Amino acid sequence: MKKNKPKGLGGVLLGATLLLSACASLDGGHAVQEAPLLAGADPVAKSTRLASQGETAAKPRPRINVAKPLADTSPSPTTDETIWGRVREGFGLPDERDHERVQHYIQWHQANSDYLGQVLARAEPYLHYILEEIEARDLPAELLLLPVVESAYRADVYSSGQAAGIWQFIPSTGRHFGLHQNWWYDGRKDIHTSTHAALDYLTQLNERFDGDWLLALAAYNAGQGTVSRAIARNESLGQPTDYWNLDLPRETQHYVPRLLALQAIVADPEHYQVGLWPVADEPRLALVDLGGQLELSVAAELADLSLDEIMQLNPAFHRWATDPDGPHHLLLPLDRVESFQIALAALPREQRVSWLRHQVRPGETLGHIATRYNTSVALLQRTNELKSHLIRVGDHLLIPTAEPSTQEVAAGRQDENRQASRSRTLHHRVQPGDTLWGLARTYGVTLQELAAWNRISSDATLRPGQTLLIRQAETAMAAAAGSTRGNVLTYAVRPGDSLSSISRRFGVRISDIQDWNQLDGHLIRPGQQLNLYVDANPRES
Incomplete structure (x- = not known):
C-alpha cells in the first residue's frame, strides 16, 4: 500500500507544539519501562503495575456477570456471527x-495462544x-484492539509514568482532552469519556x-514531537x-507492529x-444519565x-x-x-x-469537619449554601455520608503503595501460558526483581507446575490495619446491618468497632450512629 507522505518540515514542527502525547510529554515517549522484545515477551506495550483494589494483585476482582464465564479460548470461526466479522469489514x-516485526508478534501470540482470548473475554x-x-467517526476498526496493546483492557493499571485507564492517558494529556481528575473521579479510567478522548486524539x-x-499511532505512543523530528531528519x-x-x-x-x-490474527484466527x-x-451497555450525585451502593441496589x-x-x-460536580452518568x-x-x-x-446533621463545636473549621466526615470543603459549602469558609459555633451543617466503597479504600492504598514499608512473600504456581513478564506485571514487581528472587534469567522459559517466589510490598496502612486510626466516618446503622456485616464492608475488625x-x-x-476509622488522610489526586 502506498504511504501518505506527511507534511513538510515547517508544518510538522509547527504542529508538534499543539498537542500532547496520550502516554507521553510533548516530545517524549512513554515514561515507562520498555517491554522486553524477545520471543517470550508479553505483548503489552508497557510495563504496567496493577493498581490495588483493596486486594492483592494475585486475586483480581471478579468479572462482571454480563460476560460469559471464561472457558475455551480455542480459535473461533472466521464467520460474521460474532463482532469480529464486523471488525474485519471495518479494517482501515x-x-x-x-x-x-509484525511476524515477531504474530509468532508470540501463536506461542501464547490463550492470552488474546483471555484479554478479549475481560474486554x-x-x-x-467502543466499536x-x-x-460513528468512520475510523479504522483496528483501533478497537489498541487497548489490548496499551493496557490489556485493564482500567485498573498504571504505568510507571502514571498513565491510567484502558487508553493509558497520562494526567496532563488527560486534562488536555477534558478528562477531569480529582479526589472523587478520574476520567482517564472512565470507559465512556476516555474512549471519546482517545478517539479525538x-x-x-x-x-x-x-x-x-x-505515523498517527507512532505519535500516540511516542509523542508528536518525536515523530515529527524523525520525519524532518529523513527529509533532510x-x-x-x-x-x-x-x-x-x-x-x-x-508498538505499531x-x-x-x-x-492479522483477527483477520484469520484459524490460519494462525x-x-x-x-x-x-449486540449492545451490552448503555450510558445512563443520573441527573445528579448518587451513591454507588444505591445505584447497585436500583440496578440489581x-x-x-x-x-x-x-x-x-x-x-x-459519583462526583458532586459530575459527570453524572453510569x-x-x-x-x-x-x-x-x-x-x-x-x-x-x-x-x-x-x-x-453536625453541630459546629468550638475550634472547628470547615476543613476539620470535611476531614472528619471524609468529604470535601467545597461539597460542605455547596450542600449548606455557604458563600465562604465562615461557620459559627452552634450552627448545624448537613453532612453527606455513605459507606466508602472498596474502590475508595483502594484509592487511598494506591497512594501508600508508593511508600511501602514492608513486604510479604507469596508463592505462585506457574500455569500454562504464564511468562515472567506477565507475572511481573500481575504482581506489580519488576522483571529483574522476579528473576533475581528465583535465581533465573529474565528471559527464562517457565514450566507449568514450577513454583516462583514473589515478594510483594504492603502499604503502611495494611501493616497497621486495625491499629492506626485514620479519618473518622460516622455511619448510620441500616436495617439488617450487623457488626459482622459492617466490619466486612469497611475492612475493620468487630473488636475495633466495639472499642471505638x-x-x-x-x-x-x-x-x-457508629464512629469508624476507615481511611488515612485522603489527598486530592
Whole structure:
C-alpha cells in the first residue's frame, strides 16, 4: 500500500507544539519501562503495575456477570456471527503481516495462544460499545484492539509514568482532552469519556500526519514531537518518511507492529491458530444519565447489581458516590437500564446520598469537619449554601455520608503503595501460558526483581507446575490495619446491618468497632450512629 507522505518540515514542527502525547510529554515517549522484545515477551506495550483494589494483585476482582464465564479460548470461526466479522469489514490500516516485526508478534501470540482470548473475554462488556464509537467517526476498526496493546483492557493499571485507564492517558494529556481528575473521579479510567478522548486524539494525529495511520499511532505512543523530528531528519537526508523508515524510539518501533499483528490474527484466527473470544454482535451497555450525585451502593441496589459490578463498569469513581460536580452518568448492562431508570425516578432526592446533621463545636473549621466526615470543603459549602469558609459555633451543617466503597479504600492504598514499608512473600504456581513478564506485571514487581528472587534469567522459559517466589510490598496502612486510626466516618446503622456485616464492608475488625463506640456486645439498632476509622488522610489526586 502506498504511504501518505506527511507534511513538510515547517508544518510538522509547527504542529508538534499543539498537542500532547496520550502516554507521553510533548516530545517524549512513554515514561515507562520498555517491554522486553524477545520471543517470550508479553505483548503489552508497557510495563504496567496493577493498581490495588483493596486486594492483592494475585486475586483480581471478579468479572462482571454480563460476560460469559471464561472457558475455551480455542480459535473461533472466521464467520460474521460474532463482532469480529464486523471488525474485519471495518479494517482501515495497511496489511503489513509479512513485515519482520509484525511476524515477531504474530509468532508470540501463536506461542501464547490463550492470552488474546483471555484479554478479549475481560474486554467483552466494552467491545460493542467502543466499536460503535469508532464506527460513528468512520475510523479504522483496528483501533478497537489498541487497548489490548496499551493496557490489556485493564482500567485498573498504571504505568510507571502514571498513565491510567484502558487508553493509558497520562494526567496532563488527560486534562488536555477534558478528562477531569480529582479526589472523587478520574476520567482517564472512565470507559465512556476516555474512549471519546482517545478517539479525538487519534483523529487529530491522523489529520496531522496527512491520513497516515501508522505515523498517527507512532505519535500516540511516542509523542508528536518525536515523530515529527524523525520525519524532518529523513527529509533532510533525502530518505523515505514512512513509519518503517523512521529512526524512532525502540518501543515505538515495536508498538505499531503489536497492533498490526492483532489485525492479522483477527483477520484469520484459524490460519494462525490463535483464539478469539466469541463476542456477540449486540449492545451490552448503555450510558445512563443520573441527573445528579448518587451513591454507588444505591445505584447497585436500583440496578440489581453488586457494588463490585457497578465499580467494574465504572472504575473512574474513586469514592462511595459519583462526583458532586459530575459527570453524572453510569455505564450499566443494557438489560438493567429501564428498571434502573424507573427506580431512580421514584427515588426521593434525599435518598440519593445519605446525610448527617453536625453541630459546629468550638475550634472547628470547615476543613476539620470535611476531614472528619471524609468529604470535601467545597461539597460542605455547596450542600449548606455557604458563600465562604465562615461557620459559627452552634450552627448545624448537613453532612453527606455513605459507606466508602472498596474502590475508595483502594484509592487511598494506591497512594501508600508508593511508600511501602514492608513486604510479604507469596508463592505462585506457574500455569500454562504464564511468562515472567506477565507475572511481573500481575504482581506489580519488576522483571529483574522476579528473576533475581528465583535465581533465573529474565528471559527464562517457565514450566507449568514450577513454583516462583514473589515478594510483594504492603502499604503502611495494611501493616497497621486495625491499629492506626485514620479519618473518622460516622455511619448510620441500616436495617439488617450487623457488626459482622459492617466490619466486612469497611475492612475493620468487630473488636475495633466495639472499642471505638464503647459497645459492650454485638447489639446495634437501625439509626444508631457508629464512629469508624476507615481511611488515612485522603489527598486530592
